[in-house]
Amino acid sequence: MIAAAAKIENLDRSSEALPLLSVRSLTRTYGTRIGCADVSFDIWPGEVLAIVGESGSGKTTLLNCISTRLEPTSGTISYRMRDGEMRDLYQLGEAERRHLLRTDWGFVHQNPADGLRMTVSAGANVGERLMAVGQRHYGRLRATATDWLGRVEIDAGRIDDQPRAFSGGMRQRLQIARNLVTAPRLVFMDEPTGGLDVSVQARLLDLLRGLVNDLGLAVIIVTHDLAVARLLSHRMLVMKDGRVVEHGLTDRLLDDPQAPYTQLLVSSILQV
Numbered sequence: 001m002i003a004a005a006a007k008i009e010n011l012d013r014s015s016e017a018l019p020l021l022s023v024r025s026l027t028r029t030y031g032t033r034i035g036c037a038d039v040s041f042d043i044w045p046g047e048v049l050a051i052v053g054e055s056g057s058g059k060t061t062l063l064n065c066i067s068t069r070l071e072p073t074s075g076t077i078s079y080r081m082r083d084g085e086m087r088d089l090y091q092l093g094e095a096e097r098r099h100l101l102r103t104d105w106g107f108v109h110q111n112p113a114d115g116l117r118m119t120v121s122a123g124a125n126v127g128e129r130l131m132a133v134g135q136r137h138y139g140r141l142r143a144t145a146t147d148w149l150g151r152v153e154i155d156a157g158r159i160d161d162q163p164r165a166f167s168g169g170m171r172q173r174l175q176i177a178r179n180l181v182t183a184p185r186l187v188f189m190d191e192p193t194g195g196l197d198v199s200v201q202a203r204l205l206d207l208l209r210g211l212v213n214d215l216g217l218a219v220i221i222v223t224h225d226l227a228v229a230r231l232l233s234h235r236m237l238v239m240k241d242g243r244v245v246e247h248g249l250t251d252r253l254l255d256d257p258q259a260p261y262t263q264l265l266v267s268s269i270l271q272v
């Protein structure tokens with residue numbers, strides 16, 4: 001097990017260090033139903049934040065609001081752009097927002113088919129993101145795609161195969177390569193190991209942990225699996241009925257949960 005305190009050592013949380021993303025009083029309702037309510041947190045460069053909670057607790061709603069896929073009902077989300085300026089995400093123009101989504105951010109979906117183009121080759125799936133940041137040279141695109149396939153443990157001989165010919169685990173690894181090839185600063189992950197066999201999950205988690213550390217990525221990962229949160233994240237937000245019931249360093253929170261709901265969640269995994 002990796003201790004969160006050790007993982008967070010390299011993070012610059014000094015007073016001069018500024019957050020990459022700040023969420024304040026974020027609320028999203030669906031009619032009279034609460035999706036998420038009054039959520040506030042910051043995330044720093046290179047930090048992994050896990051959002052955990054049972055089904056219906058508001059994890060997906062929160063992730064979709066932060067990644068500008070779903071408009072909040074109220075509250076603000078600010079992001080530090082590459083020029084250092086903190087901008088309100090919902091005040092960005094459409095072109096700026098699309099540029100962020102295609103270059104500075106990644107989004108790893110639970111179902112790889114939602115994040116891949118299933119009928120173009122694996123190499124093109126990776127190369128396409130590079131073309132979005134202006135790379136055009138075919139030889140270089142192919143060389144980078146080959147390198148990235150290797151990094152996610154896909155045989156270079158499969159570069160011309162379409163992802164529909166890949167296993168679930170390979171598809172997920174390809175989706176990760178497609179997202180990371182542009183060196184994003186922030187990656188959203190929605191249950192990235194959900195729906196995979198346990199042994200495939202373990203291998204993918206190991207790979208993800210290595211890439212996140214090597215690249216110094218900031219990650220916001222939604223999971224209902226506390227073992228995934230323990231392995232990958234520095235900090236955790238625990239949600240229930242759309243609200244944050246506990247927020248803190250992962251190891252502290254899992255070893256000494258304070259909120260009754262977190263105590264219940266932790267004790268339920270200890271019993272299996």
Ligand SMILES: Nc1ncnc2c1ncn2[C@@H]1O[C@H](COP(=O)(O)OP(=O)(O)OP(=O)(O)O)[C@@H](O)[C@H]1O
Nearest residue numbers: 030033034035053054055056057058059060061062
């Ligand atoms: N499109 C929608 N219309 C109405 N209510 C919605 C909609 N999407 C989500 N909700 C409600 O918002 C609340 C939070 O749902 P959300 O999907 O964010 O939870 P979750 O923690 O991601 O659940 P799961 O782990 O099952 O995906 C739930 O009560 C849900 O019924």
